[in-house]
Amino acid sequence: MRRSLAAIAGVALVLFAVGGASAQRQGSASSSSARDVAPIDLTGYWVSYVTENWRYRMVTPAKGEYRRIPASPAALPIINAWDPVADQRAGNQCKSYGAAAIMSVPGRLHITWQDADTLRIDTDAGTQTRLLRFTAGAPGNKSASAPRPTWQGESNARWERVAAAGSTAQDPAYVSGGSLRVVTSNLRAGYLRKNGVPYSERTTLSEHFDIAPLPDGGTLLLVTMIVEDPVYLNVPYVVSPHFKKEPDGSKWDPTPCSSTW
Amino acid sequence: MFIDVVTRLVRRVRPAGGPHKAALACRVALRRDLREGGRLVLAMAIAVLGAIAAFAQTNQSPLPSQFEFVGSWAPLGTEDVQNDSVPVDYLGLALTDEGRTRALSYDESQKSMIERQCQGWGASYMVLGPFGLRITSQSDQQKRLVSYTIDAWEDWMEMTIWMDDRTRPSEHALHTQAGFTTGRWEGGALGARTTHLKAGFIRKTGVPLSDQATIDWRFFRHGDLLTVLMVARDPVYLAEPEIISKSFRLSKVPLDFRDPCVPGYEGREPGDDVPHFSPDENPFLDEFMKLYNLPREAVLGYRDTLYPEYRKKIKNTYVPPPPCTSDCGVAGNFVRRRAG
Numbered sequence A: 001m002r003r004s005l006a007a008i009a010g011v012a013l014v015l016f017a018v019g020g021a022s023a024q025r026q027g028s029a030s031s032s033s034a035r036d037v038a039p040i041d042l043t044g045y046w047v048s049y050v051t052e053n054w055r056y057r058m059v060t061p062a063k064g065e066y067r068r069i070p071a072s073p074a075a076l077p078i079i080n081a082w083d084p085v086a087d088q089r090a091g092n093q094c095k096s097y098g099a100a101a102i103m104s105v106p107g108r109l110h111i112t113w114q115d116a117d118t119l120r121i122d123t124d125a126g127t128q129t130r131l132l133r134f135t136a137g138a139p140g141n142k143s144a145s146a147p148r149p150t151w152q153g154e155s156n157a158r159w160e161r162v163a164a165a166g167s168t169a170q171d172p173a174y175v176s177g178g179s180l181r182v183v184t185s186n187l188r189a190g191y192l193r194k195n196g197v198p199y200s201e202r203t204t205l206s207e208h209f210d211i212a213p214l215p216d217g218g219t220l221l222l223v224t225m226i227v228e229d230p231v232y233l234n235v236p237y238v239v240s241p242h243f244k245k246e247p248d249g250s251k252w253d254p255t256p257c258s259s260t261w
Numbered sequence B: 001m002f003i004d005v006v007t008r009l010v011r012r013v014r015p016a017g018g019p020h021k022a023a024l025a026c027r028v029a030l031r032r033d034l035r036e037g038g039r040l041v042l043a044m045a046i047a048v049l050g051a052i053a054a055f056a057q058t059n060q061s062p063l064p065s066q067f068e069f070v071g072s073w074a075p076l077g078t079e080d081v082q083n084d085s086v087p088v089d090y091l092g093l094a095l096t097d098e099g100r101t102r103a104l105s106y107d108e109s110q111k112s113m114i115e116r117q118c119q120g121w122g123a124s125y126m127v128l129g130p131f132g133l134r135i136t137s138q139s140d141q142q143k144r145l146v147s148y149t150i151d152a153w154e155d156w157m158e159m160t161i162w163m164d165d166r167t168r169p170s171e172h173a174l175h176t177q178a179g180f181t182t183g184r185w186e187g188g189a190l191g192a193r194t195t196h197l198k199a200g201f202i203r204k205t206g207v208p209l210s211d212q213a214t215i216d217w218r219f220f221r222h223g224d225l226l227t228v229l230m231v232a233r234d235p236v237y238l239a240e241p242e243i244i245s246k247s248f249r250l251s252k253v254p255l256d257f258r259d260p261c262v263p264g265y266e267g268r269e270p271g272d273d274v275p276h277f278s279p280d281e282n283p284f285l286d287e288f289m290k291l292y293n294l295p296r297e298a299v300l301g302y303r304d305t306l307y308p309e310y311r312k313k314i315k316n317t318y319v320p321p322p323p324c325t326s327d328c329g330v331a332g333n334f335v336r337r338r339a340g
Helices: A002-026 A073-080 A084-089 B002-011 B019-056 B097-104 B108-112 B287-292 B308-313
Strands: A044-048 A108-115 A118-123 A129-134 A154-164 A178-185 A190-193 A197-199 A204-213 A219-228 A237-239 A242-246 B065-067 B071-075 B133-139 B145-150 B159-162 B180-186 B189-195 B214-222 B225-233 B242-251
Touching: A073 A197, A129 A178, A178 B214, A204 B189, A204 B214, A204 B225, A219 B214, A219 B225, A219 B242, B159 B180, B159 B189, B180 B214
Parallel strands: A129 A154, A154 B065
Antiparallel strands: A044 A108, A044 A242, A108 A118, A118 A129, A154 A178, A178 A204, A190 A197, A204 A219, A219 A237, A219 A242, B071 B133, B071 B242, B133 B145, B145 B159, B180 B189, B189 B214, B214 B225, B225 B242
């Protein structure tokens, strides 16, 4: 009996050891935090470089225009009833600054590590804060507490690595870069655009954060956003705003949410 | 070790006396060992979960996903990179004075000239055009990757991305619409650079791109999404790089956009003058501005209009256009309505 239990313990130890060793190969240590194993550095100040969707981002489009957004029939009455003054009066001036829209709002991002497993994004436009939590569960899992929906919702994050097609670990093409994947849910209903194109509380936002070198020596942050809303979108809405890295926060200019501008 | 444990379990169910005693002993031993076996299964399950947890603690996928570039990629159409193709729309561009002047001299009727109808658009049209991508790969006899090819469309030339570290040709070598492109895997993405571009356009509205331009590409794949990032530099016509990203979705159906371009008579005879405007007398100068109440400096592609500070600058002067109530285009858009 004792020998059997010892054998069982042995098997368990071996499997733990295998798991631990594999984990060490993935990162520098089995207990490494998300910050320790980050394949890319997203921290710092970033400024929107608005070369796409200018007319929908830099100015407020006309009421009723939702071009390029695959709005469902259920969205049309809301689009046509948009009333920014009423939103402001009701305290909903941040409706176009929620997670599904905030990265497209022209402004600056300040990305920092709040702790070893939480990446924090502050925006000066609308003074919003996003917390991207690296948890052990699959991205998109709601936390057990399921708090009230918020503008920025709950974001689960994980690093993703990509290797060249057909390559093996011995190939030069087997590269060490990576990407950040974030899935956000539990969102308070908001607007995809300033002029009242809606998304619902059932929205799920998936994002991929990638960086790329710029020819002048700078760095570009590209955020590919996939907004899925079974209520107000017919198909996923995909956009990819980009940001240039800035040397410091000297241009950081916090401005409150506004429903009219 | 696992085999050893199983062997010991099997040994312990051997009979120890006569047939009856042996059967009884066997049942008792079996029951006991099943209990122990259950513990073993439980311990193994815990251990496996522990191993999974150890993977998860690294906060990243345990193995890198493979970036397969080859395939058909369908456009999504949710990004507005060309706007409405209304004349004199240079939104989202940082032009030099020379670039702006040259753009203002452009008359879209140039594309009606029989010798220009099939001229097509330059490499940047990969992300600025409406079509998807069909990508194939080519290998040598040793099955080493030599190149990727992005197939042509009706008005866009096939682009080859050379992956074999070949030398870039002389700067005096032939310049084409597609240019010369080399690529390499960098940081989990495919990076590429295009040079040797023939002088052409970066917008259908006549914004020029010179033959000194360079385009850097980066192809990111996330699941069934391919996001193409373009960074175009031009020392002649662009004051800052033009950066455009566009996503495509993997198509299960092979895509083919290679319809041949067939020129036809569109009202201009061979040998006619090239249609153009004097830059300061372009009759469409105000059309796009009036259509959407847009500031002149933004429509004409001034550099400052690309940064958030500009949004604050026009906060008190910009007035949104009234809603479109009749003769509207798609999705409440004004493109079909012309300002009076």
